[in-house]
Each structure stands twice: as structure tokens, then as C-alpha cells.
Amino acid sequence: xxxxxxxxxxxxxxxxxxxxxxxxxxxxxxxxxxxxxxxxxxxxxxxxxxxxxxxxxxxxxxxxxxxxxxxxxxxxxxxxxxxxxxxxxxxxxxxxxxxxxxxxxxxxxxxxxxx
Amino acid sequence: xxxxxxxxxxxxxxxxxxxxxxxxxxxxxxxxxxxxxxxxxxxxxxxxxxxxxxxxxxxxxxxxxxxxxxxxxxxxxxxxxxxxxxxxxxxxxxxxxxxxxxxxxxxxxxxxxxxx
Numbered sequence: 001x002x003x004x005x006x007x008x009x010x011x012x013x014x015x016x017x018x019x020x021x022x023x024x025x026x027x028x029x030x031x032x033x034x035x036x037x038x039x040x041x042x043x044x045x046x047x048x049x050x051x052x053x054x055x056x057x058x059x060x061x062x063x064x065x066x067x068x069x070x071x072x073x074x075x076x077x078x079x080x081x082x083x084x085x086x087x088x089x090x091x092x093x094x095x096x097x098x099x100x101x102x103x104x105x106x107x108x109x110x111x112x113x114x115x
Numbered sequence: 116x117x118x119x120x121x122x123x124x125x126x127x128x129x130x131x132x133x134x135x136x137x138x139x140x141x142x143x144x145x146x147x148x149x150x151x152x153x154x155x156x157x158x159x160x161x162x163x164x165x166x167x168x169x170x171x172x173x174x175x176x177x178x179x180x181x182x183x184x185x186x187x188x189x190x191x192x193x194x195x196x197x198x199x200x201x202x203x204x205x206x207x208x209x210x211x212x213x214x215x216x217x218x219x220x221x222x223x224x225x226x227x228x229x230x231x
Contacts, residue, residue: 004158041124043208043222044159089159102149105158
């Protein structure tokens with residue numbers, strides 16, 4: 001039972017354009033969401049997060065949008081750069097109360113930013 | 116930033132042998148360590164959660180006698196795959212932290228295990 005789904009295994013975007021990565025979830029108890037970026041042979045690194053009390057969080061070129069009614073979130077990268085080429089994982093948890101907690105991950109989307 | 120160092124990055128072993136994977140927190144004390152496994156084209160799946168000085172908590176379906184987790188110190192956690200079989204071939208990765216927000220926990224580099 002895949003509770004966090006990233007239905008697009010890959011995405012190709014031209015440099016300078018917007019990259020939109022999508023993520024859907026089924027568990028209504030999830031209230032905190034994170035995006036991770038992973039390069040080959042490295043562990044995932046935290047990128048940006050959003051709490052369910054918000055519908056948008058922005059950090060530089062990265063913006064995450066949350067639509068709770070649709071159980072959908074998306075990561076926007078603008079402008080996209082070649083260095084953004086990586087696998088992006090969406091993750092969710094049921095609490096963000098300040099304790100180390102379990103995450104449920106999506107299967108990842110491989111982003112390729114072309115020149 | 117904080118770093119979790121994981122070794123070995125790749126290991127190939129014969130069926131029936133045991134393999135130990137180590138995760139060290141280099142500049143912080145990891146009170147909690149999560150161990151994940153990822154099969155090809157699948158998501159990271161949590162195997163177990165360990166807290167320093169206590170027994171690990173395993174997720175449903177994960178054999179605790181097969182995947183031995185030791186978290187004897189605040190800077191070292193180990194996962195031992197005992198009597199490995201080809202179906203144990205996978206990517207194993209740890210994630211550690213001090214109990215802060217989820218985004219403040221750090222992944223190791225991962226270990227790819229291939230059992231022949």
C-alpha cells in the first residue's frame with residue numbers, strides 16, 4: 001500500500017524553465033511533508049518542507065504547494081538549473097512536534113535539466 | 116552541516132554470510148537512527164528505529180533476528196544482515212538525528228548490498 005505516490009518516474013525540463021514535481025498521498029493523518037534531493041551514490045538531502053497548516057512555503061528557487069483537500073503537493077523549481085538534475089523524493093509524516101519521526105517516502109522522480 | 120557517514124558504500128557477499136553496515140554521526144550525537152531499505156524503482160521503506168542504549172523497534176514484516184541493529188553509542192549504529200540471501204540484495208540507508216524536526220535528520224550515503 002503506497003501511501004505516498006509520485007506518479008512521474010522522470011521529468012525533463014529545459015534550463016531556465018520551471019520544473020514541477022508532483023506528489024499525492026492517501027493518509028489523512030499526514031500533517032508534515034518534505035522534499036528530498038538525491039544525487040547518485042549519495043544519501044538524500046533535505047530540501048524544503050511544509051506543514052499542513054500552510055498551503056505554500058518558499059525558499060529561494062524552491063516552492064512547495066500543499067492542497068490538503070486533494071491530498072496533493074508539488075515542488076516548483078524556478079528557474080531550473082543543470083545542477084538541479086537529481087532524483088527528488090516526497091516524504092510525509094503524521095507529526096511535526098519536534099521529535100525525530102518516521103517518514104513515508106514516495107518512489108521518487110528523476111529530474112533532468114537540459115541545456 | 117551535520118554528516119552521517121555510512122560504510123561500506125558497496126558490498127558483495129556470498130549467500131549465507133553476514134554483512135555489517137555502519138553509520139557514524141560525525142559532528143553530532145545521534146540519539147535516534149532510522150534504517151531504511153530501497154529496492155529498485157521503489158520508495159525508501161523504513162525497517163527499524165533504534166535509540167541509543169535500547170533495543171531497536173522493527174517495522175512489521177522485518178525480521179529482527181535477520182537484521183540486527185546495534186546502537187551502542189551516540190555516534191555509531193550498525194545494521195548486520197545475517198545469513199544473507201540474494202533476496203536481501205538492496206540499498207540500505209541510515210538516517211540519524213538528535214530528535215529535532217524531521218528535516219533536521221541526516222541520511223548516510225547508503226550501502227548497496229549484492230548477495231550472490
